[in-house]
Every structure is written in C-alpha cells, then in structure tokens.
Amino acid sequence: MKSFGFSIAKPRSLEIDGESLERLHRLEEKEPSFKRCFNCGGCTATCSAGQFTDFNIRRVHNLYRWGRYQELGEELRKCMLCGKCTLVCPRGVNLRHLIVSMRELLNEL
Amino acid sequence: MKDKKERPGERRTWSLLPKALRPRIEVQTQEERPVVAIIGAGPAGMEAAIQIARQSCQVLLFEANADLALNLQNKYKLFPDMSDAQTLAQGMMLALEHPLITVYRQTPIKHVVQVENFHWQVFTEDNRVFKATAVLLCTGYEVFDARRKEELGYGIYNGVITSLELENMFKQEHISTLTGDSPKRVVFLQCVGSRDEKVGNRYCSKVCCVTAVKQAIELKRMHPETEVYVFYMDLRMWGKGFEEMYRVAQEQYNIRFVRGRISEAAGTFDGGVQIKAEDTLIGKPLKMRTDLLVLMLGMEASCGTKQLAKSCGIVGDYGFAGSLDPHLNDNHTHRKGLFLAGTCKRPMSLTDVIADARSAAMEIINYLSKQ
Amino acid sequence: MSKRYWNQYQKEIADDRYFYERSCIRQSFFPGSEAAFLKILREELGKDIHDDVNQHTCTGIGYHSDVVPFETTMTVVARLFSLMTQAGYENYVPSCVTSFGVFTEIVETWKEQPALLEKTRKLLKETTGREFNIPKNIVHPSDIIYKFRFELRDRMKYRLVNRYTGKPLKVVEHIGCHYAKIFPKHGVGNAEFPYVLAGMIEAWGGEVIDYPERRHCCGFGFRQYLVQQNRGYSLANTQKKFESMQPYEPDFILTNCPGCSMFMDKWQYVIAEMENKTYDKDGYGIPVLTYEELAGLLLGYDPWTLGLQLHQVQSERLMDKIGIPYNKNEKFKGVSGKLLPYPEKPEHLKV
Numbered sequence: 001m002k003s004f005g006f007s008i009a010k011p012r013s014l015e016i017d018g019e020s021l022e023r024l025h026r027l028e029e030k031e032p033s034f035k036r037c038f039n040c041g042g043c044t045a046t047c048s049a050g051q052f053t054d055f056n057i058r059r060v061h062n063l064y065r066w067g068r069y070q071e072l073g074e075e076l077r078k079c080m081l082c083g084k085c086t087l088v089c090p091r092g093v094n095l096r097h098l099i100v101s102m103r104e105l106l107n108e109l
Numbered sequence: 110m111k112d113k114k115e116r117p118g119e120r121r122t123w124s125l126l127p128k129a130l131r132p133r134i135e136v137q138t139q140e141e142r143p144v145v146a147i148i149g150a151g152p153a154g155m156e157a158a159i160q161i162a163r164q165s166c167q168v169l170l171f172e173a174n175a176d177l178a179l180n181l182q183n184k185y186k187l188f189p190d191m192s193d194a195q196t197l198a199q200g201m202m203l204a205l206e207h208p209l210i211t212v213y214r215q216t217p218i219k220h221v222v223q224v225e226n227f228h229w230q231v232f233t234e235d236n237r238v239f240k241a242t243a244v245l246l247c248t249g250y251e252v253f254d255a256r257r258k259e260e261l262g263y264g265i266y267n268g269v270i271t272s273l274e275l276e277n278m279f280k281q282e283h284i285s286t287l288t289g290d291s292p293k294r295v296v297f298l299q300c301v302g303s304r305d306e307k308v309g310n311r312y313c314s315k316v317c318c319v320t321a322v323k324q325a326i327e328l329k330r331m332h333p334e335t336e337v338y339v340f341y342m343d344l345r346m347w348g349k350g351f352e353e354m355y356r357v358a359q360e361q362y363n364i365r366f367v368r369g370r371i372s373e374a375a376g377t378f379d380g381g382v383q384i385k386a387e388d389t390l391i392g393k394p395l396k397m398r399t400d401l402l403v404l405m406l407g408m409e410a411s412c413g414t415k416q417l418a419k420s421c422g423i424v425g426d427y428g429f430a431g432s433l434d435p436h437l438n439d440n441h442t443h444r445k446g447l448f449l450a451g452t453c454k455r456p457m458s459l460t461d462v463i464a465d466a467r468s469a470a471m472e473i474i475n476y477l478s479k480q
Numbered sequence: 481m482s483k484r485y486w487n488q489y490q491k492e493i494a495d496d497r498y499f500y501e502r503s504c505i506r507q508s509f510f511p512g513s514e515a516a517f518l519k520i521l522r523e524e525l526g527k528d529i530h531d532d533v534n535q536h537t538c539t540g541i542g543y544h545s546d547v548v549p550f551e552t553t554m555t556v557v558a559r560l561f562s563l564m565t566q567a568g569y570e571n572y573v574p575s576c577v578t579s580f581g582v583f584t585e586i587v588e589t590w591k592e593q594p595a596l597l598e599k600t601r602k603l604l605k606e607t608t609g610r611e612f613n614i615p616k617n618i619v620h621p622s623d624i625i626y627k628f629r630f631e632l633r634d635r636m637k638y639r640l641v642n643r644y645t646g647k648p649l650k651v652v653e654h655i656g657c658h659y660a661k662i663f664p665k666h667g668v669g670n671a672e673f674p675y676v677l678a679g680m681i682e683a684w685g686g687e688v689i690d691y692p693e694r695r696h697c698c699g700f701g702f703r704q705y706l707v708q709q710n711r712g713y714s715l716a717n718t719q720k721k722f723e724s725m726q727p728y729e730p731d732f733i734l735t736n737c738p739g740c741s742m743f744m745d746k747w748q749y750v751i752a753e754m755e756n757k758t759y760d761k762d763g764y765g766i767p768v769l770t771y772e773e774l775a776g777l778l779l780g781y782d783p784w785t786l787g788l789q790l791h792q793v794q795s796e797r798l799m800d801k802i803g804i805p806y807n808k809n810e811k812f813k814g815v816s817g818k819l820l821p822y823p824e825k826p827e828h829l830k831v
Contacts (some may be wrong), residue, residue, distance in 0.1 A: 378691070
C-alpha cells in the first residue's frame with residue numbers, strides 16, 4: 001500500500017443503518033425506568049464524579065442508546081454509585097441501577 | 110330555513126348595472142332578529158353558530174367548500190384523549206340543524222363591507238349580498254406546503270410523507286410504504302414550516318408536538334414491531350394531558366425522542382429515505398435510514414383568512430387576522446361589529462378553538478344587545 | 481424523481497456576446513475543456529465569446545484560504561471587470577465555479593454596501609488607472625451549455641445510451657458548492673436540486689442518478705487540502721460520496737467545478753492505492769468528465785484533443801459503451817505530433 005502522508009479520516013457521525021438495538025432492549029428490560037428519561041441533565045449536574053472528571057452520565061447513556069459502546073470505555077468506572085442522581089431525577093429513573101446494568105451488559109462484550 | 114342558493118334572489122337595487130354584475134340581496138324573513146354572518150364552517154364557525162343561535166339570533170354560516178369542517182374531518186383520533194374526530198364533527202353538524210342557522214355551502218366570500226355604523230354587507234363570489242349586524246371571521250388555517258422545504262424531499266422521495274397523509278392512513282387503518290410493506294422504521298420530524306425563518310414563519314404551530322406523539326402512539330398500536338423516532342427541537346407539551354402522553358409514548362410504546370432537526374432527506378438505493386440530523390444531546394451528527402419520514406406540518410393562515418384580513422384591513426402577523434389585543438379583546442377587531450375566532454388568528458388546538466368560538470359568541474351577543 | 485422543483489428556478493442567461501475568464505487550475509488538470517467550450521460556442525452555436533490575453537486569477541483559492549483579504553480580491557475582480565469593459569462586453573463568464581461564487585458574492589456585496597464599490601473603484605483607479613462596469617449578466621459556462629443543450633443535441637453524433645443494452649447511461653452529476661449554495665437564486669434549479677448538469681444529461685439521452693449523498697460537498701474545501709496532513713479529511717468526504725453512489729453503478733460522473741472534477745478523479749487513484757478499493761465493478765474506477773468534455777465527445781471531437789488521457793480514471797470503456805471511436809496510438813501524441821512520455825501505471829487502479 002502506498003503512503004501519501006495522510007490517511008482517510010473516519011466519520012464521527014452516528015450511522016444508524018440497520019443497527020441492532022438488542023443490547024438497548026436488554027438494558028430497558030433490566031431497568032425499565034430508563035425509557036422515561038427526558039434528558040434534563042439533573043443527574044449530571046449533581047454527579048460527584050462529574051465534578052472532577054469529564055464523566056457525564058446523561059451523555060453516557062445516550063451513547064449507549066446509539067450503540068457506541070467503544071466510546072463508553074472506562075467512563076462507567078468513574079461513577080461512585082453515591083446515588084444522588086437517582087435522588088434528583090424528576091422522571092424517577094433509577095440511575096444507580098442503570099449504571100450497574102450498563103456495566104453488566106458491557107462486560108459481555 | 111331552506112338553503113337559498115338555488116333560488117333566484119329578489120332584485121331591489123343595482124338595476125342600473127348590467128344583469129351579470131347585479132348583486133342579489135337576500136330578504137331576511139325575520140327582520141326583527143339580529144343577523145350574524147359567520148364566514149367559515151370549521152369547528153370555530155360551527156361552534157359559534159350553535160352558541161349564537163341558542164341566544165335567539167339568526168346565523169348565516171358561509172362555507173367555501175361543499176363539506177363542513179374539512180380539516181377536522183381529515184383527522185382520525187384527537188389528542189389527548191384519543192376520542193374519535195368524526196364523532197365530534199358529526200355531533201357539531203347535528204347541532205347545526207337549528208331553525209335559526211342557515212348554512213351556505215360552496216359559497217366563498219369575496220369581501221365584507223361596513224355600510225353604515227351597525228350594518229355589514231357580505232359579498233359572495235357569485236355576487237350575492239347578505240346583510241348582517243355582526244360578522245365573525247372563522248376562516249381558519251391551512252397546513253404548510255411541505256414542498257417549500259426542498260431539502261426534505263417531499264414530492265420527490267416516496268418515503269417522505271406529511272402528518273396529514275399519515276392521518277389519512279390511520280383513517281384507512283392501513284400504514285404501509287409505497288411497496289405495500291409495513292414500515293420497519295418511521296421517523297417523525299417536528300417543526301416543518303414552523304419556527305423557521307427560511308420560510309418566513311418564526312412562530313410555533315403549537316399542535317404538531319403533541320400530534321406527533323399521538324400519531325407515534327397510534328402507529329405503535331398498529332405496528333408494535335416498528336421502530337419509531339421523533340426528531341424535535343423542543344417538545345412543547347403545554348396542554349392538559351400532553352406531558353403525560355409523552356411519558357406514555359416513551360415508557361409504554363418505546364418511542365425514541367431525538368433532539369435535533371433533520372436538515373436533509375434523500376432517497377436510498379432500496380427505496381427508503383436517508384436523513385441527516387444532529388443528536389444535539391451528545392453533539393454528534395447522525396445519519397439514519399428509515400422507511401417513512403413523516404413531516405409534521407405547521408399551520409399557516411388559509412387563503413380565505415389572508416384575503417379577508419387584507420380586505421378588512423385587519424392583517425396581523427404572518428397573514429393571520431389581527432385581534433384588537435391579546436388579553437381582553439382577542440375576539441374583537443378595530444372594526445366595530447367584525448369579530449374573530451379560531452385559527453384565523455394564530456395556530457390553536459381544537460380544544461382552544463372551541464373555547465375561543467364560545468368566547469366570540471358571547472362577545473357578539475353582548476355587542477348585539479347594545480345595538 | 482417523480483416531481484420536480486427546478487423549473488420554478490430559472491435564471492437569466494445572456495444569449496450572446498460573452499467575456500470568458502479561464503480557471504487557474506483547469507488548464508493543468510483538464511486542459512482540453514476550456515478550448516472545447518470556446519470551440520462549441522464559436523463553431524457549433526456561432527456565438528461571440530472573447531478570450532482576453534490579459535486575464536488573470538480572481539484570487540479565489542487565496543481568498544478562501546484566508547491568504548488574500550477581501551479588499552484585495554475585490555480590486556483584482558474589478559480589474560477583470562475592467563478588461564471586460566475595455567473589450568466592450570457586458571456578460572461575464574468565469575470558467576471556474578469558485579470564481580463564479582467570488583463574482584456573485586462581490587456583486588451582491590456591492591449592491592448591499594455601495595461604499596465598498598466606491599472604495600474598489602478608487603483603489604483600482606489609483607493602482608492601475610482603470611475603470612470598470614459591473615457585468616449585466618454573470619453566468620457560469622455550464623449555464624450556457626445548459627441553455628443551448630437542445631441545440632447542441634441536434635448537432636451531436638452520439639447519445640448517452642449504452643449501445644450494448646440500449647439503455648440510457650447512468651450518470652452521477654456533481655455541482656460545485658459555490659455554484660448555488662451561496663446564492664441559490666443564481667443557480668439553475670436552485671441549491672437543493674440543481675438542474676444545470678441534470679438538464680444536459682437528460683437532454684442528451686442519459687439518466688441522472690439521485691443517490692443519498694448527491695448534495696454532499698466533494699471535500700475540496702480550500703484550507704483543507706492545502707496542508708498535506710489535512711487531506712485525509714478532504715478525501716473522506718469524497719469517499720463518502722463514492723460509497724453512496726456505488727450501488728447505483730454509475731457509468732460516469734459529470735461535474736461543473738474544477739476542484740470537484742480534480743478530486744473526484746484523483747482521489748479514486750489515492751483510495752485504490754491506499755485501500756485497494758475502487759467503486760466500479762471491474763477495478764477501473766468511475767470516469768469523471770467535465771461538461772465541456774462530455775459535450776465535445778458527443779459532438780464527435782477527438783477524445784485526445786479533449787484531453788481525456790490526462791484524467792486519472794481513463795475513459796476508453798465509457799467511449800466503448802457509447803460507441804465513440806478513438807485511436808489508441810494517438811493517445812499520448814502531443815499537439816506537435818511528438819509522443820509524450822507514458823504515465824506510470826498505478827499499482828491497484830486499472831487503466
């Protein structure tokens with residue numbers, strides 16, 4: 001292969017063609033309250049881990065929704081499971097359990 | 110009272126004009142009753158007619174089309190209670206059968222003129238003239254022409270349909286792509302023709318948000334396996350039961366809401382539609398293939414609204430008719446005896462239209478009692 | 481396309497008496513195109529078109545790369561207009577879509593801000609002693625070919641039909657972004673579904689492919705490709721288009737912009753050499769033609785005089801499909817009759 005001094009940039013867009021939602025459905029089964037999230041960001045605002053790292057629980061579960069598991073990387077380990085997010089959620093999402101469930105499902109990968 | 114359309118009117122004046130140009134003045138049988146002319150027989154016009162007639166005033170209800178309440182009749186179920194639109198429309202039509210209400214179908218109105226202080230003349234397209242003490246404009250809205258948003262490919266790609274067309278599919282109780290398959294994925298796009306400076310409409314059409322939620326739920330009821338996405342900029346769940354419907358859509362029907370506006374739709378090789386949007390909640394561009402893209406059409410002033418608002422000198426914003434003030438005189442205009450109700454003023458939900466028509470009816474009764 | 485919008489969007493295209501301005505890069509990459517355009521206008525259509533010997537760049541590439549300030553660009557453009565005025569013409573025809581964008585942008589700017597026009601007049605006068613009129617009509621040469629597409633069709637020897645199958649050739653058309661995306665009203669058919677090239681394809685017997693990434697930029701940009709390390713970003717945009725058009729199996733790509741033609745052609749070589757991937761079935765790549773080359777080919781002009789051998793993706797297979805004869809031995813013969821050196825063969829892309 002020839003080298004031209006540059007490589008072809010990879011798209012950063014979410015490409016949702018024919019993507020399997022299977023892992024999302026399983027998460028929704030494990031923690032059905034997740035479906036109610038309306039992305040207010042209350043969880044992220046109060047997050048202990050988010051004050052000192054770029055951990056953003058709202059963004060993390062949105063990336064999970066679209067199946068961008070590789071980008072979640074070590075993110076979920078940053079959560080300290082303090083439970084404040086669950087306390088503030090106006091839609092009653094059990095975020096603490098959501099995080100544990102995401103960890104479990106991602107561990108299968 | 111019999112419909113007078115077929116009967117040649119009595120010619121009293123205008124005898125100097127050539128025959129074809131002579132307006133025919135209809136004789137009112139009960140001269141002692143005040144007469145209210147209502148232009149437009151949608152929910153607003155019908156409801157106001159019923160209320161005014163119940164107060165023993167005579168009502169002339171003019172409708173440009175052969176059918177009454179066309180926009181309402183195009184609906185399937187009504188938010189937020191999923192009640193049947195046809196039942197409501199038929200109920201209203203039944204109530205119209207009141208001895209003091211005369212309905213003139215297929216009678217477009219050219220203009221209305223105030224002849225002296227408390228008298229109006231209503232001119233029809235076919236040159237008839239009706240006298241009235243008060244006139245109520247209920248000329249309503251029409252949906253935005255989706256072809257004006259060219260980047261969305263309506264009229265070019267078969268998979269791009271409008272909320273109105275989807276509503277019709279619900280009425281037929283058959284949702285399918287052009288190839289006859291049931292859709293695996295359906296995407297709704299909010300704010301088509303609303304909140305958009307490019308088409309000259311800065312305003313919010315108010316009802317599309319909840320309509321998409323309603324339609325998405327209906328779709329999931331018919332096709333539980335279909336993936337449904339709703340792309341929105343803000344979800345404005347302002348009415349009673351709306352927010353709860355949104356929650357039900359998420360929780361019970363697994364409808365997925367994505368914050369971002371679709372900027373481009375294109376046909377795909379396999380006959381679907383490719384859309385481009387941003388998931389603004391994670392800041393990434395998004396590309397998705399869907400079987401159907403449903404454009405949630407906004408409301409614009411109807412042709413009749415634009416034309417009559419202009420000829421009466423009461424043009425408000427965006428071609429809608431302008432009321433005297435938005436708080437205490439929202440049914441009044443600066444023309445004495447000329448009133449407004451419903452979506453000829455701005456986008457409104459059906460619930461609000463009916464309340465507004467009743468309010469207009471009361472204002473008109475008050476006005477007539479002072480004459 | 482079942483319904484069309486394009487005919488709502490027509491623009492004024494002058495009938496005759498054009499002042500032509502050449503592109504900075506086209507004569508290197510597509511050297512026969514501009515000569516073919518002049519020949520078509522003069523010999524096929526009998527038009528008066530002036531090719532000024534004193535013309536120069538419009539600064540487009542420098543301007544879009546933030547090297548040349550807008551005031552300078554305006555003054556340089558004013559000098560070009562002064563050449564037109566001096567030659568006695570009013571209809572300005574820039575060969576390049578970037579130039580077309582620059583001119584329309586400047587003329588619109590002057591309409592909005594007359595003080596800038598006065599300043600430009602003053603600067604031009606002080607520096608060169610010249611004066612200028614604003615053109616009455618600025619059109620791209622593709623507009624002119626579009627306008628006369630049926631007249632040309634009647635003079636053409638060949639149609640865009642596959643002679644083996646009898647079916648219309650499938651053509652991807654790509655419009656330069658600055659043709660209509662800056663000022664949609666200055667493009668035939670507006671910005672979303674421009675009709676300028678599609679109109680030629682349809683008039684000449686072909687079928688336009690409407691693929692999902694049709695409206696996407698070719699990735700040329702300006703700053704983006706000037707720095708070598710950045711080129712992967714330009715390249716990725718073009719690749720996205722190729723991937724999107726591939727299932728439709730296009731016979732060729734037609735463009736109206738120098739940058740688009742160059743990149744859509746050359747990047748096929750780069751992708752083939754980097755990833756051993758081509759976007760046609762047989763590994764030859766998809767030929768990219770300019771609209772002048774296409775018109776010339778169908779009119780029966782010699783393909784080597786049109787400069788098709790200087791493209792990266794070679795056109796013989798396309799000419800075979802249409803039934804256009806060519807002489808293999810003449811392919812690399814220069815104008816002087818001397819044989820030019822043979823180009824090196826790519827490792828992966830077949831030629």
